[in-house]
Amino acid sequence: MKHFDYIIAGGGCSGRSLAVRMLPYLKASNKQLLLVDKLPKKGNDKTWCFWEEHADVFEPVVYKKWNRLLFSSHFIQQELNIYPYTYKMIRAADFYTYTDEKLSGNPHIITIQGNVERLYTENQQAYAIIDGEVYSSDYTFSSIPRIQNKRPERYQYLLQHFMGWVIETETAIFDTECATLMDFKTPQQTGTSFVYVLPLSPKLALVEYTVFSEQELATEDYTTALKQYIEEQLHCKKYTIKEQEYGVIPMSDHPAQRQQGRIIYLGTAGGFTKGSTGYTFRFIQKHTSAIAEGLTKSGNPIISSVFPNRFKTYDAILLHLLGSRRLSGEEIFSELFEKNKAKQILKFLDNETSLMEEIQIFSTLNKKEFTLALLNRTLKTIA
Ligand SMILES: Cc1cc2nc3c(=O)[nH]c(=O)nc-3n(C[C@H](O)[C@H](O)[C@H](O)COP(=O)(O)OP(=O)(O)OC[C@H]3O[C@@H](n4cnc5c(N)ncnc54)[C@H](O)[C@@H]3O)c2cc1C
Structure with missing residues (x-):
């Protein structure tokens, strides 16, 4: 059986954020980390947006920033002064390339592609079965999605589901300094819905149609809403779709288990998706930075809380x-x-x-x- 000091199961946003943040600690303590994901993690499988006051470790891969945001609905239209915050966008493809560069060749890190079939903890050790082989570790951090036994009589379960297009227009129609955070001028019958518009250049923007409801929509419902918004609200008839994004984020107050013996859960699996908004990126950064700090200070990666209950x-x-x-x-x-x-x-x-x-x-x-x-x-x- 192979042993590592630490295993990170799931090399997506939270797994890689933690691995990068642990680098100084691994070097100083001469410890070994195994990072495993079932996918090669190349390509732009999502785009993360978030706001922050100061630059953090992933600032080098921030693709675009905005200092002004727009909020719009049938009731109000407001430009928001978000100082001291900046709204930022990171493309997952850049994040994966950047973290690959930071992690590959590091003598304290082994990265493998493999399917984590099971995680369990026994006698102060964590175990991972990866492609049929057993690995042990002092602690395993996992962001692998977990199946929850829903309790609808007690908790609320909604989905935030969205489809976005990066569109290129024939004429310059976007103000590159101002992003639309939420525009509710969309059909509201299927649930709370809004569009956000993130201009990347005067002729290029990510336009994303988002719905909060119990169930996802049929593909044509997203595309119809996107077409309608682009025509009626952006007043644009001629454009090319350069990229498409689709995603579903769970929104729930069902308490997430943060730890199970020597297994510590990260990211969405650890309950770091904000129930009411779906924003996760910044909470992942706070949590993984607290873990790295805990390890550096006392060798203890267990964090009691990242924010008040x-x-x-x-x-x-x-x-x-x-x-x-x-x-x-x-x-x-x-x-x-x-x-x-x-x-x-x-x-x-x-x-x-x-x-x-x-x-x-x-x-x-x-x-x-x-x-x-x-x-x-x-x-x-x-x-
Ligand atoms: C399309 C999309 C857009 C989003 N945009 C935003 C945003 O703008 N802002 C924001 O704050 N949040 C956003 N989120 C929410 C959240 O930030 C992301 O879902 C984020 O990637 C969560 O990080 P994570 O580490 O929990 O999960 P992931 O990044 O999904 O990482 C989990 C990893 O586990 C791997 N894995 C799964 N099963 C196994 C297995 N059995 N064995 C090995 N590996 C496995 C997966 O391949 C994956 O790489 C978005 C989510 C989606 C889906």
Whole structure:
């Protein structure tokens, strides 16, 4: 049986983020890490967007940044001053190439392609069965998707599903300094839906149609909505589709198990997808950076919490409200953006506000509906 000090199962966003962040620690402690993914991880399988105040380790692969954002709905149209934040885009292809360069040839890291069939923990060791072979480690970090036994009587389960096109237009129609964060001028019958537009050049942009609902749509529903938005809202009739992206992100308040003996879960598998928005990238960065810091300081990779638990409750309330459809997502987000500074909203969505700041934000929202959603959620969880 082969032994490594650490195994990272799943070399996607969180697995590679952790591996890169662990490099100084591995060198200083002379430890060995095995990184395994079932796929070769080449090509642009997704695009990550997020906001941050300061440059972090993946700044060299930031593809595009915006200092101005636009929020638009049937109720309001608002340009958002997001200072001190910058909205950033990383293309997965660049992230994989960059992390490959950082990791390959490093004497402390072995990367392999293989299918992780099982993970288990026994006698203070973690075990991974990879393509039929057993590997042991002191700790295994896993981002491999996990099957959850759903409990709809207790928790809310929505999907954030989206299709995006990188389109090239014949004329220059995009303001490259301003990205559209959310535009709700889309059909709302199938659930909360909006489009975001990320201009890459005056003639090139990623236009993404996003829906929060229980079920995915048929392919033609996404394409119809995208065509309609491009024609009616962007006033563009002639364009070429250069790339297409499709994705589904789970949105739920079902608690995620963060650790099982010597197995530590990362990324979406570890519950680092924000239940109410689907944003994950920044939470992955915070978690993996905390693990690397814990290892460096004390050799302990177990992190008690990355943010206060009350944010899980806020996400759950918003999910219950969206699920109940008593208020539409368009109404909720319009009110939020109309009555609060963008900087505060982004800080809140990053789970970084203080209780006082949260009370200030809640005081601007529909108190009756939020209180009902809180009661509904509390009754469900104690039933
Ligand atoms: C299309 C798309 C766009 C997104 N955009 C954003 C965004 O803009 N901003 C944001 O914050 N979040 C976004 N997300 C959500 C989230 O950031 C991503 O899903 C992110 O990749 C999650 O990282 P992860 O490490 O948990 O999972 P992944 O990056 O999916 O990594 C998991 C890895 O495990 C591997 N794997 C699975 N099963 C096995 C197995 N049995 N054996 C070995 N390996 C295995 C997979 O091949 C994969 O590489 C997006 C998600 C999708 C799907």
